[in-house]
Amino acid sequence: xxxxxxxxxxxxxxxxxxxxxxxxxxxxxxxxxxxxxxxxxxxxxxxxxxxxxxxxxxxxxxxxxxxxxxxxxxxxxxxxxxxxxxxxxxxxxxxxxxxxxxxxxxxxxxxxxxxxxxxxxxxxxxxxxxxxxxxxxxxxxxxxxxxxxxxxxxxxxxxxxxxxxxxxxxxxxxxxxxxxxxxxxxxxxxxxxxxxxxxxxxxxxxxxxxxxxxxxxxxxxxxxxxxxxxxxxxxxxxxxxxxxxxxxxxxxxxxxxxxxxxxxxxxxxxxxxxxxxxxxxxxxxxxxxxxxxxxxxxxxxxxxxxxxxxxxxxxxxxxxxxxxxxxxxxxxxxxxxxxxxxxxxxxxxxxxxxxxxxxxxxxxxxxxxxxxxxxxxxxxxxxxxxxxxxxxxxxxxxxxxxxxxxxxxxxxxxxx
Amino acid sequence: xxxxxxxxxxxxxxxxxxxxxxxxxxxxxxxxxxxxxxxxxxxxxxxxxxxxxxxxxxxxxxxxxxxxxxxxxxxxxxxx
Numbered sequence: 374x375x376x377x378x379x380x381x382x383x384x385x386x387x388x389x390x391x392x393x394x395x396x397x398x399x400x401x402x403x404x405x406x407x408x409x410x411x412x413x414x415x416x417x418x419x420x421x422x423x424x425x426x427x428x429x430x431x432x433x434x435x436x437x438x439x440x441x442x443x444x445x446x447x448x449x450x451x452x453x454x455x456x457x458x459x460x461x462x463x464x465x466x467x468x469x470x471x472x473x474x475x476x477x478x479x480x481x482x483x484x485x486x487x488x489x490x491x492x493x494x495x496x497x498x499x500x501x502x503x504x505x506x507x508x509x510x511x512x513x514x515x516x517x518x519x520x521x522x523x524x525x526x527x528x529x530x531x532x533x534x535x536x537x538x539x540x541x542x543x544x545x546x547x548x549x550x551x552x553x554x555x556x557x558x559x560x561x562x563x564x565x566x567x568x569x570x571x572x573x574x575x576x577x578x579x580x581x582x583x584x585x586x587x588x589x590x591x592x593x594x595x596x597x598x599x600x601x602x603x604x605x606x607x608x609x610x611x612x613x614x615x616x617x618x619x620x621x622x623x624x625x626x627x628x629x630x631x632x633x634x635x636x637x638x639x640x641x642x643x644x645x646x647x648x649x650x651x652x653x654x655x656x657x658x659x660x661x662x663x664x665x666x667x668x669x670x671x672x673x674x675x676x677x678x679x680x681x682x683x684x685x686x687x688x689x690x691x692x693x694x695x696x697x698x699x700x701x702x703x704x705x706x707x708x709x710x711x712x713x714x715x716x717x718x719x720x721x722x723x724x725x726x727x728x729x730x731x732x733x734x735x736x737x738x739x740x741x742x743x744x745x746x747x748x749x750x751x752x753x754x755x756x757x758x759x760x761x762x763x764x765x766x767x768x769x770x771x772x773x774x775x776x777x778x779x780x781x782x783x784x785x786x787x788x789x
Numbered sequence: 790x791x792x793x794x795x796x797x798x799x800x801x802x803x804x805x806x807x808x809x810x811x812x813x814x815x816x817x818x819x820x821x822x823x824x825x826x827x828x829x830x831x832x833x834x835x836x837x838x839x840x841x842x843x844x845x846x847x848x849x850x851x852x853x854x855x856x857x858x859x860x861x862x863x864x865x866x867x868x869x
Contacts, residue, residue: 384824395863396794396862396863399823400823400824400835401794401823401824401835401837401862402824403863503868504866504867504868505867505868505869506867506868506869507869508868508869509868509869527867529867554865554867555858555859555860557866557867558860558861558865558866558867559859559861561861561866561867562861562862562863562866563793572866574863574866574868575863575866578863609868609869610864610865610868656828658826658828658831658833660798660831661798661858661860669869670868670869671869672869673864673865673867673868673869674865675798675858675860675864675865676864676865677863677864677865678864679864719869
C-alpha cells in the first residue's frame with residue numbers, strides 16, 4: 374500500500390487520488406494504479422518476499438491496498454508443475470503448467486477479488502457486488518462471507534442451477550436478471566452509479582485488476598527468479614493477459630529478475646475471439662462480438678482491455694490463437710490424461726492453443742514455456758459430457774469383469 | 790436530469806451516417822463526445838448523454854435499433 378501512489382488514465386495520463394474511481398473524468402479512459410517504483414526498489418528484495426506468507430499476500434508491497442485490512446481466504450501461491458508428459462506429447466522440452474485450479478474457490482479470480490475486497494473494506498464499503506456467470510461470483514461471495522460484508526451477485530436468468538450453488542452457499546444475495554447480456558451489463562453499470570457498493574469489476578476495477586499481477590510474480594519466483602520465455606494465457610477482457618506482462622515488467626524494473634524477453638501468447642475460443650480476430654486482421658480495432666462458445670468464463674464479447682492486449686502482443690512478439698469448441702474439449706482431456714489436472718473450459722482453450730502454437734512451430738522446443746490454467750473443471754462438467762468413456766458395467770464376479778474388459782479390448786496388466 | 794456514459798460501436802455501413810446528430814435532434818439529449826476512433830470499416834465513440842433518464846433510455850433504444858452496438862464505458866461487466 375505505501376507504494377501505490379495514484380490512479381492514472383491509460384489514455385490521457387491524468388492522475389487521480391486512490392479512490393473508488395474507474396474511468397477518467399476527462400476522456401472516460403480506464404484508470405490504472407501507478408506506483409513509486411524508486412522507493413519500491415530500495416525496500417523490496419527477493420528475501421523480503423520470501424519471508425512472506427504462502428499466498429498472494431507475500432506480494433503485498435506490489436498491491437494497491439493495506440494488508441492490515443486483508444480479506445484473506447488464502448488465494449494464490451498455487452503449484453507450478455513441470456509438465457513432462459504433456460511436453461513430450463507436444464515436443465516441448467521445458468513446459469510448465471501454472472495450476473490455479475488450486476485456489477480456494479477453484480479459480481484465479483480469488484487473486485483479484487482478495488485485492489478488491491481488501492481495498493473495498495479499506496474504503497469502508499459494506500457491500501461487495503459483481504455480475505458474473507460463475508468464477509467471479511463464487512469468489513466474491515466467499516470473500517464477502519469472510520469479510521462479513523453483504524454480497525450482491527447479478528447473474529443472467531438462464532444460468533444453469535449448478536453454477537448458482539457455488540455462490541449461494543456463502544450466503545450471497547443472487548439476483549437473476551431477465552434480459553440479454555447487454556441488458557445485464559447496462560443494469561450493473563447503472564447500479565454502480567446508484568448505490569454505494571463496491572462492484573469489484575466496475576468501481577473497484579483498477580484495484581481488482583492488479584491482483585492478476587501475482588500470477589507473474591509467482592511464476593517468476595517459482596522458476597528460480599526468472600521470467601519464462603513464452604507464456605500462453607487465456608483472454609476474456611484481456612486484463613489478466615495485460616497484467617501478467619505488467620507484473621513481469623515490474624519485477625525486472627525492481628531488479629528481482631533479469632530483463633523480460635517473454636513472448637506473450639493469448640488464447641481465446643473461436644466462438645468469442647474479438648482480440649484474436651483483430652490480431653489476425655492486423656488491426657488494433659476490436660470489433661465486439663456476440664459470444665457463442667462452451668468457454669463461458671471467457672465469453673466477453675466487448676473486451677475492456679482488448680486494445681491493450683494487442684499492444685502487449687505486438688511488443689512481446691507473442692501470438693494470438695483461437696480454438697473451436699471440439700478442440701477445447703480435447704484440450705481439457707489432454708491436460709487431464711497427461712498431467713492429472715482437470716481444468717475448466719478456459720484451461721481447454723489454453724491447452725488447445727498451446728497445441729496449435731507448438732505444432733506450427735510458434736513455440737520453439739527449447740523455450741521455457743508456461744501455460745496458465747485458471748480454473749478447475751468440476752464447475753463446467755457439462756462441457757465434456759459425451760466426450761468421456763462410460764464406466765464398464767459388470768456383474769459382481771471375476772468372470773463378468775474379465776469378459777467386460779475383453780469386450781472393450783483393454784489390457785489387464787500386472788501379475789499377483 | 791441524468792447523465793450516462795456509453796460507447797457506441799458502428800458497423801461499416803453506418804459509419805458515414807450522422808447518427809449522433811440525429812439523436813440530438815430527435816430526443817432532448819445533449820451528447821458530449823470524449824473519445825472516438827473511426828476508420829474505413831468501423832468506428833467507435835465514447836460519449837456522455839445528458840437529459841431526462843426516460844429520454845436517454847428511449848434514445849439508446851433508437852440508436853440500437855439503427856444497428857449501433859451500445860455498451861457501458863468499461864466494456865462488458867458480466868464476467869466468467
